[in-house]
Amino acid sequence: MPEHNTQAERLISHLRERVGGALNDAAVCVTGGAGFIGGHLCDALVSLGARVTIIDDLSNSDTRHIGTLIDRAPERVRFVQGSILDPKALDEAMDGASRVFHLAALGSVPKSVEQPERTWLVNATGTMRVLQAAQRAGAGRLIYSASSSAYGNNPALPKRETMAPEPESPYAAAKFAGESLCRSWAKCYGIDTISLRYFNIFGTRQAADSAYAAVIPAFIKRWVDGQAPTIFGDGEQTRDFTHVSNAVLANLLAGASDTALDGTVVNIGAGVRTSVNELASKIQSRLGIEGLNPEHAPERVGEVRDSVADISQARELIGYEPITNLEDGLATTVDWYKQALREEREGAA
Numbered sequence: 280m281p282e283h284n285t286q287a288e289r290l291i292s293h294l295r296e297r298v299g300g301a302l303n304d305a306a307v308c309v310t311g312g313a314g315f316i317g318g319h320l321c322d323a324l325v326s327l328g329a330r331v332t333i334i335d336d337l338s339n340s341d342t343r344h345i346g347t348l349i350d351r352a353p354e355r356v357r358f359v360q361g362s363i364l365d366p367k368a369l370d371e372a373m374d375g376a377s378r379v380f381h382l383a384a385l386g387s388v389p390k391s392v393e394q395p396e397r398t399w400l401v402n403a404t405g406t407m408r409v410l411q412a413a414q415r416a417g418a419g420r421l422i423y424s425a426s427s428s429a430y431g432n433n434p435a436l437p438k439r440e441t442m443a444p445e446p447e448s449p450y451a452a453a454k455f456a457g458e459s460l461c462r463s464w465a466k467c468y469g470i471d472t473i474s475l476r477y478f479n480i481f482g483t484r485q486a487a488d489s490a491y492a493a494v495i496p497a498f499i500k501r502w503v504d505g506q507a508p509t510i511f512g513d514g515e516q517t518r519d520f521t522h523v524s525n526a527v528l529a530n531l532l533a534g535a536s537d538t539a540l541d542g543t544v545v546n547i548g549a550g551v552r553t554s555v556n557e558l559a560s561k562i563q564s565r566l567g568i569e570g571l572n573p574e575h576a577p578e579r580v581g582e583v584r585d586s587v588a589d590i591s592q593a594r595e596l597i598g599y600e601p602i603t604n605l606e607d608g609l610a611t612t613v614d615w616y617k618q619a620l621r622e623e624r625e626g627a628a
C-alpha cells in the first residue's frame with residue numbers, strides 16, 4: 280500500500296535540504312534493500328537521483344517494494360537476488376559502486392538465540408564478505424547498519440559510544456563484530472567506513488506477522504485483529520523508539536559527507552526514552568481502542584532493560600538531527616498499518 284503522497288514528498292524535500300545534491304547520479308549498492316529500513320533508504324536514494332543496486336536474498340522480504348522502485352526509475356534501479364555470503368553475487372551488485380550501504384542481516388534477538396551459528400555467519404562473516412567485495416569494487420565508503428544491542432544491560436543512561444560494549448545475545452555479539460570489522464577495514468584497507476548504531480527503528484512496511492515482529496507492528500496487528508497484544512515482562516522496560524526517516528537521514532548524511540569517517544561508531548536514535556507500557560497506550564489511543572488492554576508474559580531471554588541514545592557524536596560527525604519525533608512517526612505508522620491490515624483482510628475474504 281503506498282504511503283500518502285504529500286507526506287512522502289514532504290519527507291523527501293526535507294531530506295534533500297539536509298543532504299544536498301551529493302548523491303545525485305552516484306552509483307550505490309544497498310545490501311538488504313528489499314527489507315524494512317533498506318526499502319525506505321532506497322526510496323530516498325532514488326528520489327535524490329542515485330543509481331541504486333540492491334542485493335538481497337529475500338530471506339526476510341519479498342520483491343513487492345523493489346518492483347515499485349523499478350517502476351519509478353527503471354534506468355536507475357537494479358536488483359541482484361543473492362546472498363551477501365556469495366562473493367560472485369556481491370561483485371555483480373557492487374560493480375561500479377562508489378558507496379555501499381550494508382543493511383542485510385538476520386535481525387531478530389530471539390531468533391539469534393535459537394540459531395546462533397546462522398546469525399554469526401550472516402551478520403559477522405557476511406559483513407566481512409561485504410567489506411571485501413566493496414574493496415574489490417573500489418568503493419570509497421561503506422555505511423554499516425549497526426545495533427544499539429551492543430550496549431547490553433549496562434545500566435548507565437544515555438548510551439554513549441565510549442561505553443564498553445556488553446552484547447547479551449548472539450545477535451548483539453555478531454552485529455558488534457560487524458562494527459569491529461568495519462573499523463578494521465577503515466584502518467587496514469583504506470575503505471572509509473562508519474557504523475550507525477540504530478535504536479529501535481519503526482515505521483511503515485516493517486514485518487507485522489512473524490513471531491519475531493518488532494513491537495510496534497506486532498501491537499498494531501493484534502489490536503486491528505481484535506486481540507489484546509502481549510507485553511513481555513512488566514512493560515516498564517524503556518527504549519528509544521526511532522522513526523525510520525531518522526535512520527534514512529543518517530545513512531544519507533554519512534553517504535554524502537566529505538569528511539573522513541574512519542570507522543567511527545555513532546548512535547542513531549531520537550534521544551527520547553519511552554516505556555513499552557507508554558508506547559502501547561499511545562498506539563491504543565491512536566487506534567481509538569477501548570478495552571483489550573495488553574497482557575503480560577514472562578520477560579524474554581537476551582532482552583535489555585533500558586535504552587536511550589546520546590546522539591551528540593552523530594550530530595558532530597555527520598550533522599545528524601532527528602527529523603521525525605515519536606508522536607508524528609507513530610501517527611503515520613499506525614494509520615498506515617490500520618489501512619494495510621484491513622485491506623489485506625478484505626483481500627483474503
Ligand SMILES: NC(=O)c1ccc[n+]([C@@H]2O[C@H](COP(=O)([O-])OP(=O)(O)OC[C@H]3O[C@@H](n4cnc5c(N)ncnc54)[C@H](O)[C@@H]3O)[C@@H](O)[C@H]2O)c1
Pocket residue numbers: 310311312313314315316317334335336337338339340361362363364381382383384385386401405424425426427454476477478479480481
Ligand atoms: N529494525 C531495527 O530496529 C534495527 C535496529 C538496530 C539495527 N538494525 C539493523 O538494520 C538492518 C536492517 O534491518 P531491518 O529492520 O530493515 O531488517 P529486515 O529483515 O527488514 O531487512 C534485512 C534484509 O536483509 C536480507 N537478508 C538477510 N540475510 C541476507 C543474506 N544472507 N544475503 C542477502 N540479504 C539478506 C533480508 O531478506 C531483508 O530483506 C539490519 O542490519 C539490522 O541488524 C535494525
